[in-house]
Each structure stands twice: as C-alpha cells, then as structure tokens.
Amino acid sequence: MPPPDFMMPMPVKVMQRRQELATTWTLDVETGPDELAAFTPGQFNMLYVFGVGEIPVSFSGDPAGRDRHCFTVRAVGPVSRALTELPIAASLGKRGPYGTGWPLAAAEGADLALIAGGLGLAPLRPVLYHVLRYRQRYGRITLLYGTRSPSDILFRDELDGWRRRQDLEVRVTVDHAGSEWPGQVGVVPALVPTLGFDASNTVAFLCGPEVMMRLTASALLDAGLAPAGIYLSMERNMKCALGHCGHCQFGGVFVCKDGPVLPYPRLRGLLSLQEL
C-alpha cells in the first residue's frame, strides 16, 4: 500500500491567481506538508475541487521554490473550469506528486530541444527554470513553442525575457496571425528541420497536443535524432493516479505511473492508433 498521504487529498489554499489567456489561469497553491513540496519537472498533482471532481494537473512553477506550487489550468470542462474560478484563499484538495519527470540528469552534457505546443509550455516551464539555473550542465538549449495565434501565447513576458538571453534560443511560431504579427507563422513540425541541432547529441522533450507531438517526433527522427533521445509527455484521463485502476492505460503503459513523460520507443506504434 502506498503511504496514506498519496491516496488522500490534502486540503490547501489558493495563494494567488493570474489570468494567462482567455480561459487559462495560473494558481499558486500552498504546498502542504514539507515532504510533498519537492517535485521533479514533468510530474503532476491530482487537484480536487470539493463537490466537483478531481483532475491531473502538471506543475508549472519553479522546482526550486518551496513555499508554493504553481498550476496552469485551461478551462475545458467542469473540473478545470471550477479550478480556474477558485478565488484567493479558497480550499482545494491536492495529492501527489505523481509520475515520471523529464530526464534532466540523464540529459546533462547534451544539447536540449524543448518543444512545446499550446498549453504544453506549462509542464515544460519547470524544465526551463531548472536548466537555466544549472545552465553549465547542458549544451545548446533551444525552445520551440507553437500555438494557435498571437493571442494564445502563454507566459508571453517570460518568453520575451528568455528570448533576450544569449544562452537560450527561443523560437515562437503560431498557426495563423493577423498582419500586425511580426513573428513566425507555421506549424511546429515544419520548423524542426530549421533548428539546426546536432542530432547525435540532442535530447528532445515534447509536450503538447498528441497529434502535434506525433508529427514533431517524426520530424525529429527524419532529422536524425535517435528514438531514445525523444521524450513525450502524455495525457490520459485519470482516476487513482497510482497505477491501480487502469483508467489511464495506453497499450501496456500506465500513463499515471510509467509516465506521463515517456521515451519515444515505449510509445512507438501506439501513437497512431485511433483509440486505445
């Protein structure tokens, strides 16, 4: 049996809330007991809105911060909407952290291609905080971020700050834009060949809608990256988040326990299946 803490939602309070986009909010939430404060970038918590329901949400804040956890939530249905509507000081239930994180230690010494689509930038933001804090441990770092339109760009101010750094290459692209947009328009997989990375020494972290990740992984393979050097963060509906109920099963993979971050070879063949 896992320790009871991992089964029981811990009541915590909303400390701060920020609107990021029309339907996307970041909540700063109390961490709860000290032993549950630490997380690895890529992991998630189960967040419970009392009387509504519980959903998995990835950590989107700084893994070195110990006083709060950040969650960036897009309102798509009942629970996520209720989360984005929680006022400051409201209580919610929280359990975890769960799941595998991005292989940051294994990637030391390599070049990193961080590729995010839409809200997928949120689970990758802790990676950016980490690699920029320990910048000397990594080679060239590229962030390629694609989203729907300029008004859907998440963490815009932070992206601008990262873009100004000399030690990080930031590329932002949108699927379509008005004529006032001075930046890049085009889909993420089409930009992969223009990244100019050293395929023999690059590890890629992908997070975004599944179709985007699938086609981006193909583009990375076409560019010469080894399958084992590509990691994807998967999403499946979850109940227990402990590998017990089978709700999140994806072929032979339990996304809650074996994932959400998984190496491409474990997903190959599953990604293009219509329904599992």
Place this chain on the structure above:
Amino acid sequence: MKDIAQLVGEHPFFQGLDPSFCQLVCGCARNVRFEPGEYLFHEGGDADQLYLIRHGRVALEIAVPGKWSLSFQTLQDGDLVGVSWAVPPYHWAYDARAIELTRAIAVDARCLRQKCDADPALGYEVLQRLLPILISRLQATRLQILDVYGDRDQ
C-alpha cells in the same frame, strides 16, 4: 560582391544544380529587395516571378475584404516564395508581403518555364526541388486545419 550565378548556386533551392542548368536559370534571374510592408505579389495577379529569399521574412496572407489579412505562413532565409508559377493558369492564390527588409533572387517564371519546356532534364530538376516543398506545405496545412491547440471536441 557575389554575382547572380553565385547567389543562385548557393540558394538552398538550387544548391547542387548542374552548372550548365545553373547558367540557364541565371539567365532568368535578378537581385531584388523589398522594404518592410512591401508586397511581392497579390492574390489573382499573374504568377510571372518566383522569389528565392536570401535574407528577410515574408508573410503569405489571405485578405478578407474590409476586415483583415490572415497570415498562414511566414518564409525566411533559404525559402522559396510562391508556387503558382509552376502550374497553369499561373495566378497567385494569396498575397505575399515582406515583414522585414527582404533580399531575394527573382526568377522570371515565363523564362524558366520556357527553358524547362525546351530541356525536360532541367524541368525534372526543378520539379524535384519543388515537390518536397509542396508536400511539406500540404502537410502543414493539414495540421492547421486540425486546429490541434483548440478544444478536442471542436
């Protein structure tokens, strides 16, 4: 300063082209520059040039009359602007606007088409270089239609 033969030979679209073919292409090519905001061409116009970007950025746009222009792709250094010059009736299907100072090689499409007709080996070379671009644009369009960043149910 580099001459046009060098510029054409170095551009990714024509890189590795047989020197005799390159000479034929160069006979149709000249250097051009566009200021930010200047249009390379407009939808419906005769597709009588193709542009190979050397430096800069160009937005491909569809105009919605009286409202706004929607940019669906930007092209930059090393890219080819425009494909309608290759297929009849040779009319542009969208607008192309420089959004930065853009230096390009303009190739007279009529001249190139004539040379390709006269020498099918050159025509085949040009088509072989054009087809991957067409396919990658088709795939990009497919992804845009899927609107992957929208709600799953949409």
